[in-house]
Amino acid sequence: MIAKVNLLPWRExxxxxxxxxxxxxxxxAAAMVVVLIGLVGWLLDWQQGIQSGRNARISQEVTMLEEKLALLPEMDAQREALLKRLSVITDIQQGRNHITQLLSLLPGLVPxxxxxxDISLTGNNVKLSGKGESNGHLAIxxxxxxxxxxxxxxxxxxxVRAKEETTLIRFKASFVINPVQQAHRNEGGGQ
Incomplete structure (x- = not known):
């Protein structure tokens, strides 16, 4: 009976x-590859969308910063104008101090x-002209x-002895108010 068993159809x-x-x-496998390619494509599109949003945000921030940077020259000009005004105010204030200082010095200076x-004050320079009764008074x-x-x-x-007045001697003198002493006095609270 084994000889009659045909295995070919079973093998086939x-x-x-x-x-x-x-x-x-x-x-x-082909379906999995298609799904996988679709999933990778979707993931790349999603990442690209996120990156595009980031790029748009960066572009917006760069535009805002460029607008702010465009204002810097104008702000520098305003700063320079304010510094000039402050310098003028400081000069005026120092001029007031020089006049006050000069007027407080004169009584102890002039015997x-x-x-x-005549008294003239230009910056720190002071010019005096006047008369004295003797050379000794001028020496003092x-x-x-x-x-x-x-x-x-x-x-x-x-x-010079005045011709019209034989008793008085005319003189002209000048000196400088010491700016270092002025600065020390301002720093020391007006002592």
Missing amino acids: EGRKRYRQRFGFMLAG QGVYLD LLANAEQSAWIEGITMHSI
């Missing part, structure tokens, strides 16, 4: 099932017997100026 049927199973697996006709004026910590560079420019 096994091969047919094997081919069908291989076809299903191949179709399944009796010396009479001032110079000595007082040299002893003052507030005055430097005292110079007597001329001493």
